[in-house]
Amino acid sequence: MATMWNGISFPFTEQSYMTLIIILAATVLWLLWSVSSHFRSRNQSDLRLPPGSFGFPFIGQTVEYVLALRTAEGIRQWVQTKIDKHGPLFKWRFTGYPVVMMDQPEGTKFIFQNEGTSNHIFWPPHISTLVGPDCVMGLSGERHKRARRLLARFFDHSAMSRYLHAVNRNAIRHFNDHWQGKEELVVLDMTNKFTFSTICNLLLTVGEGPMMDKFLEECDHWAKSASTMPINLPGFQYHRGLKARNTILEMLDGLLQQRRKEIAEDCVSEASKVDILHSLLTMPEEEGNLLSDSFIKDNLLFLFISGFDTSSGTLAMTIYFIAKYPHVYKEVLQEHKLILEEKRRSGKDENVLTMEDISTMKYTWRVVKETLRLHPVVIGSFRKTAIDLEYKGYNIPKGWLLNWNTQDSHYNPKYFKDPLTFDPSRWERAPIPFTYLPFGGGPHICLGNEFAQMEILVFIHHLVRNYSWSLVNPNYNGPIIRDPLARTPDRVLVKVKQMTAF
Numbered sequence: 001m002a003t004m005w006n007g008i009s010f011p012f013t014e015q016s017y018m019t020l021i022i023i024l025a026a027t028v029l030w031l032l033w034s035v036s037s038h039f040r041s042r043n044q045s046d047l048r049l050p051p052g053s054f055g056f057p058f059i060g061q062t063v064e065y066v067l068a069l070r071t072a073e074g075i076r077q078w079v080q081t082k083i084d085k086h087g088p089l090f091k092w093r094f095t096g097y098p099v100v101m102m103d104q105p106e107g108t109k110f111i112f113q114n115e116g117t118s119n120h121i122f123w124p125p126h127i128s129t130l131v132g133p134d135c136v137m138g139l140s141g142e143r144h145k146r147a148r149r150l151l152a153r154f155f156d157h158s159a160m161s162r163y164l165h166a167v168n169r170n171a172i173r174h175f176n177d178h179w180q181g182k183e184e185l186v187v188l189d190m191t192n193k194f195t196f197s198t199i200c201n202l203l204l205t206v207g208e209g210p211m212m213d214k215f216l217e218e219c220d221h222w223a224k225s226a227s228t229m230p231i232n233l234p235g236f237q238y239h240r241g242l243k244a245r246n247t248i249l250e251m252l253d254g255l256l257q258q259r260r261k262e263i264a265e266d267c268v269s270e271a272s273k274v275d276i277l278h279s280l281l282t283m284p285e286e287e288g289n290l291l292s293d294s295f296i297k298d299n300l301l302f303l304f305i306s307g308f309d310t311s312s313g314t315l316a317m318t319i320y321f322i323a324k325y326p327h328v329y330k331e332v333l334q335e336h337k338l339i340l341e342e343k344r345r346s347g348k349d350e351n352v353l354t355m356e357d358i359s360t361m362k363y364t365w366r367v368v369k370e371t372l373r374l375h376p377v378v379i380g381s382f383r384k385t386a387i388d389l390e391y392k393g394y395n396i397p398k399g400w401l402l403n404w405n406t407q408d409s410h411y412n413p414k415y416f417k418d419p420l421t422f423d424p425s426r427w428e429r430a431p432i433p434f435t436y437l438p439f440g441g442g443p444h445i446c447l448g449n450e451f452a453q454m455e456i457l458v459f460i461h462h463l464v465r466n467y468s469w470s471l472v473n474p475n476y477n478g479p480i481i482r483d484p485l486a487r488t489p490d491r492v493l494v495k496v497k498q499m500t501a502f
């Protein structure tokens with residue numbers, strides 16, 4: 001999901017087509033703009049709008065924003081330059097919509113606390129088509145509350161202890177199958193395999209094999225298409241993404257029919273009885289009816305996407321930072337050694353992790369939090385105003401977008417001392433509310449954050465326990481690429497050495 005949350009990032013592989021289309025579109029829109037601007041300026045002249053500029057007609061700052069999104073430094077500087085010029089609250093224009101980048105933390109709090117009343121979730125139409133009409137993330141108001149209630153039971157704290165055992169087994173198997181005997185590895189490819197197989201298992205009881213590979217391939221196309229130009233013509237990534245959506249839905253349809261048959265014949269395997277597909281097929285809605293196929297498929301598709309590359313990218317960058325800073329590695333190692341020593345002392349199985357073990361991995365979680373501060377998977381997203389608003393003496397008209405964004409506060413020395421320094425110890429204290437937003441906030445706050453925490457910590461536990469690793473390019477100091485997940489150009493290429501498990 002990371003892919004789409006970041007805003008829209010065009011990879012420019014289709015650059016020549018896009019340039020032509022942008023120029024033509026801009027010319028037409030310029031004419032429309034010129035005719036209508038006279039009337040608009042008259043209406044808005046009475047309002048006190050936030051400072052800032054709308055940039056080019058219609059497309060506004062879309063292209064410069066999208067280009068800035070291609071590196072971590074680029075987007076940080078884009079936001080900073082605007083703040084230096086206009087202050088922390090400014091207007092700009094994105095894909096045709098007037099946007100207000102809200103100041104932090106007050107503006108972000110304002111968005112999240114008023115969500116569902118004066119503002120609503122907003123996704124551009126082409127993203128809404130990709131996620132489908134019943135996907136929890138695209139819904140608002142009562143429909144969103146209902147969908148969230150239905151899905152939340154799969155991700156609450158008690159569900160975590162049910163999943164832990166399977167996630168732990170999957171991690172052990174992953175290291176045996178993919179790390180053993182290797183000298184060099186691309187960490188991002190490994191974490192993709194691990195998080196995708198974890199989510200496939202959790203949702204559908206589908207293990208590694210041709211079906212999982214096909215799901216992965218299609219999800220990858222889907223995710224890439226969410227961050228390209230929405231041109232539905234053969235040869236364009238967006239077109240491929242829509243095809244991927246259809247293929248995934250067809251595959252899910254096959255699984256749904258098969259499972260329904262097994263339920264009718266009472267021959268569902270014990271493993272499948274506890275997956276999310278099974279619950280979705282058997283649990284009644286609040287009104288007593290079974291859930292519609294469209295609801296089940298749209299949300300399974302979304303959980304695939306949101307539950308895989310977000311955690312995978314975070315894991316890969318965490319492993320990168322642990323390798324980069326030996327003092328961090330030392331502390332992480334020590335924490336996991338203590339967990340194992342305690343298990344040995346009390347005669348417990350060393351290969352089994354409990355929720356209590358997870359909660360003792362405090363330092364490791366701080367390392368992950370620091371990674372997410374510097375490289376949040378989601379840069380920010382948009383909400384749409386449902387009424388004319390007044391905020392800090394400014395008018396924000398109905399229909400404008402409000403943009404919450406991680407870049408100002410995550411890198412602001414007012415909230416995080418020496419913000420460019422990787423320092424997990426800063427998490428010994430809680431941050432000021434609404435300054436740290438890797439999982440968003442408000443009614444759409446990440447549903448899978450506890451699950452992500454658990455799977456990331458389980459993976460790191462088995463990694464530090466069995467392997468030492470070092471960066472193949474330790475002196476790389478160039479930009480961290482975002483495509484759109486943050487990664488080093490070599491996708492975190494490491495030398496690995498298997499250790500005798502401690």
Ligand code: HEM
Pocket residue numbers: 005136137138148303306307308310311314377378380381382437438439440441443444445446447448449451452
């Ligand atoms: C490190 C990992 C993750 C990060 C950084 C992350 C981040 C986010 C963010 C920022 C949002 C809110 C977007 C917005 O407000 O516009 C979100 C929503 C969501 N996430 Fe995550 N996520 C992660 C992992 C997961 C996992 C593992 C799952 C499920 C398996 C998941 C499921 C969801 C769902 C269902 C929503 C939509 C909730 C709603 O609309 O009510 N996420 N995530």
